[in-house]
Amino acid sequence: MSSFAFSVLFVVFLLLTLSLRTWLAARHIRHIARHRASVPAEFAPKVPLAAHQKAADYTVAKTRLGLIGTLWGAIVLIGFTLMGGLQLLSLVILPFTGPGLMHQLVLVVAFAVIASVLDLPLDWYRQFVLEQRFGFNKMTPGLWWGDLVKSTFVGTLIGLPLLWVVLKLMEASGSLWWLYTWFVWSGFQLLMIAFYPTVIAPLFNKFTPLADVSLKARIDGLMTRVGFASRGLFVMDGSKRSAHGNAYFSGFGRAKRIVFFDTLLSRLEPQEIEAVLAHELGHFKLRHIVKRVATMFAISLAFLALLGYLKGQAWFYTGLGVLPFMNASNDGMALILFILVLPVFTFVLAPLSSITSRKHEFEADAFAAQHTDHRDLVSALVKMYEDNASTLTPDPLHSAFYDSHPPASVRVKRLTMAAA
Numbered sequence: 001m002s003s004f005a006f007s008v009l010f011v012v013f014l015l016l017t018l019s020l021r022t023w024l025a026a027r028h029i030r031h032i033a034r035h036r037a038s039v040p041a042e043f044a045p046k047v048p049l050a051a052h053q054k055a056a057d058y059t060v061a062k063t064r065l066g067l068i069g070t071l072w073g074a075i076v077l078i079g080f081t082l083m084g085g086l087q088l089l090s091l092v093i094l095p096f097t098g099p100g101l102m103h104q105l106v107l108v109v110a111f112a113v114i115a116s117v118l119d120l121p122l123d124w125y126r127q128f129v130l131e132q133r134f135g136f137n138k139m140t141p142g143l144w145w146g147d148l149v150k151s152t153f154v155g156t157l158i159g160l161p162l163l164w165v166v167l168k169l170m171e172a173s174g175s176l177w178w179l180y181t182w183f184v185w186s187g188f189q190l191l192m193i194a195f196y197p198t199v200i201a202p203l204f205n206k207f208t209p210l211a212d213v214s215l216k217a218r219i220d221g222l223m224t225r226v227g228f229a230s231r232g233l234f235v236m237d238g239s240k241r242s243a244h245g246n247a248y249f250s251g252f253g254r255a256k257r258i259v260f261f262d263t264l265l266s267r268l269e270p271q272e273i274e275a276v277l278a279h280e281l282g283h284f285k286l287r288h289i290v291k292r293v294a295t296m297f298a299i300s301l302a303f304l305a306l307l308g309y310l311k312g313q314a315w316f317y318t319g320l321g322v323l324p325f326m327n328a329s330n331d332g333m334a335l336i337l338f339i340l341v342l343p344v345f346t347f348v349l350a351p352l353s354s355i356t357s358r359k360h361e362f363e364a365d366a367f368a369a370q371h372t373d374h375r376d377l378v379s380a381l382v383k384m385y386e387d388n389a390s391t392l393t394p395d396p397l398h399s400a401f402y403d404s405h406p407p408a409s410v411r412v413k414r415l416t417m418a419a420a
Contacts, residue, residue, distance in 0.1 A: 001313075001315050001319075002315055002319075003314070003315040003317075003318035003319040004319070005315075005319075006315050006316065006319030006320070007082065007319045007320070009319075010081075010082075010319065010320065010341060010344065011082075013344050013345050014074065014077070014078075014344050016348075017343075017344050017347045017348070018070065018071070018074055020347065020348070021067070021070050021347070022067060022070075024395075024397060024398045024401055024402075025063050025064070025066065025067045025398070027395045027397060027398055028059075028063050028394065028395040028398035029060050029063055029064070030395075031393065031394070031395035031398075032056045032059055032060055032391055032393055032394070032395070033056070033060070035056070035393035036052075036053055036056040036057075038052075039052045039392070040392050040393060040409060042409060042412060042413075043382060043392055043408070043409075043412075046379075046382045047382060047385075047386055047392065051386045051389075052392060054134065054389055055385070055386070055389040055390060055391045055392065056391055056393070057134075058134045058389040058391075059389070059390070059391040059394070061130055061133070061134070062130065065122070065125070065126060065130055068122070069122050072118075072122065076115070076118055077340055077341075077344075080111075080336075080340060081320040081321045081322075081337070081340065081341070082320065082321045083321065084321050085321075086111070086320075086321065086322055086333065086336060086337070087321055087322050087323060089107065089110060089111065089114075090103075090107055090322070090333065093106050093107055093110060099325050099327075099328030099329070100328055100329055101167055101168065101171055101329060103328075103329075103332070104167055104329050104330070104331050104332025104333065105163060105164060105167055105332060107332045107333060107336070108163060108167075108332040108335060108336060109160070109163075111336050116152075124144070127139060127144060128141070128144075131242070134389060135243060136242050136243045136244060136389070137242065137243075138239055138240055138241055138242055138243060139240070139241045139242070143240070143241070147204060150203055150204065151204075154200060154203065162184075162188055165184055166181050166184065166185075166335075167329075167331050167332060167335075169181045169184065170311070170329075170331040170334075171329050171331055175308070176308075177308065178304040178305050178307060178308035179301075179304075179305075181304055182297075182300060182301045182304050185300060185304075186297050186300070189293075189296070189297075190293075193250070193293070196250065197250040197257055197259075198257075201250075205236045205237055205238065205240075206236070206237045207234040207235070207236055207259065208234065208235050208237075209232060209233065209234060209235075210233035210234065210235055210260070211235075212265075214270065215265075215270050215273065216233060218270055218271075218273075218274050219233060219258075219273075219274060219277060222274055222277060222278060222281070222371065222372070223281070225371055226278070226281050226285055226371055227285070228256075228281050228284065228285065229256070230249070230256050230257055230258050232257050232258070233257075233258050233260070234257055234258065234259045234260070235259075235260050235261075235262050235265060236259050236260065236261055236262065237262055238261035238262055238263055238264075239261075239262050239263050239266075242263075243263060243387070244261075244263065244387070244388050245261045245263035245264035245267060245384065245387055245388065246261050246264060246384075247259065247260045247261065247264055247273075247276050247277060247280060248280060249280055249281070249284065256284075258277065258280075260273070263387075264276070264384075267383055267384075267387055268380050268383060268384075269376075269379075271372070271373065271376045272376050272377075272379055272380035272383070273380070274372055274376070275368055275372040275373065275374075275376040275377035275379075275380050276368075276377065276380050276384075278367065278368035278371045278372045278377070279364045279365060279367070279368040279377060280364070281367070281368075282363065282364035282365070282366075282367030282368055283360065283364050285367060286360070286363050286364065286367060288360040288363070288364065291360075292360075295356070303338075303342070306338075307334065307335070307338045310334065310338065311330065311331065311334035311338075316334070316337065317330065317333065317334075317337065320337050320340075320341065322337065350401045350402070351400045351401055353404075354399075354400055354401065354402075354403065354404060357404040357405070358404070358405065358406045361404075361405050361406055361411070362406065362411075362414055365377065365411060365414060365415055366414075366415075369415055374415045374416070377415060378412050378415055378416070381408060381411060381412065382408070382412075385408050390408070392407075392408050392409060394407050
């Protein structure tokens with residue numbers, strides 16, 4: 001393929017993706033506006049009109065901000081690639097490092113820093129304007145900046161050694177570097193799954209053992225019935241950042257732990273909490289977590305193999321505004337370009353991921369209905385949708401592209417039919 005042909009292909013897919021995202025956002029906003037005036041019949045007895053309209057307004061605001069983010073991301077992408085931003089960055093760094101591994105390492109780090117800084121204004125607006133307007137923000141500017149500093153420190157501490165290993169493998173391990181890198185990457189992901197709950201997460205949130213004795217007894221009874229062993233039940237102080245609530249379990253093997261947001265515990269009744277936890281346990285018992293990890297590993301292997309081919313093709317660089325070194329490493333540049341353009345070519349496949357995720361959600365709901373009263377799960381879902389201002393009337397096509405969970409009406413209908 002010629003560099004010109006690849007440039008044209010890239011621009012065509014970028015315009016296609018932008019057009020599709022814009023069309024989906026417009027559909028979503030119109031669909032929500034048409035249903036804003038009344039609560040869907042199946043939720044009318046439980047959801048006040050004011051809460052339904054708040055969810056509609058919040059969702060529309062998020063969708064519009066997301067569209068702005070998409071357009072800004074496209075501008076940044078063009079700036080880095082076809083307008084020569086990455087090429088200029090490489091040339092600025094070159095006199096300080098010379099060509100080779102150090103140049104590629106510094107290039108990736110510099111790109112990551114610049115890209116993060118460019119995202120900061122939208123992140124700030126999302127937290128302190130949009131979330132604040134709808135009553136969800138609990139963060140102070142000091143906490144926001146503190147989280148940013150801590151996440152940057154943790155990311156540097158973990159990411160730099162991993163990046164060095166990957167670039168070293170790309171440079172020194174021959175044509176099968178992508179396979180060796182895949183083994184390293186997979187091992188790293190497993191380590192993160194194992195250690196994130198106990199090592200990294202506590203740097204950002206406080207986790208305390210569940211103190212409610214009666215609720216703990218109820219949960220212990222559920223775990224006994226389904227055959228689940230955990231290292232403990234913990235409450236996370238999610239309320240210091242957001243009014244949104246959730247529950248999850250994390251870790252593998254003996255490190256498994258169940259975590260409840262304090263906002264969730266304050267809103268749901270004990271039987272509803274039990275039903276929500278039964279849903280989460282369903283993901284584990286039905287091996288959804290293992291299947292997702294295996295799928296992630298398979299996809300990452302395919303993408304690394306693709307990168308293994310692309311990094312040796314001159315048109316891949318020149319078609320994206322970069323002049324590769326002829327007698328030195330281009331591995332860091334290849335990584336950056338691949339990360340930048342991959343979403344452009346794969347967005348149209350997003351519904352495939354949603355299909356699998358939604359199937360797992362239906363199965364976990366059915367599992368919860370087998371081990372708890374399905375009405376408690378329905379009641380909990382309605383409260384969670386209301387508290388998180390999740391719209392009850394999403395556009396079906398937009399939802400298929402963006403939502404990993406089925407719409408509330410579909411979940412409730414499935415639960416009711418399964419129970420019947």
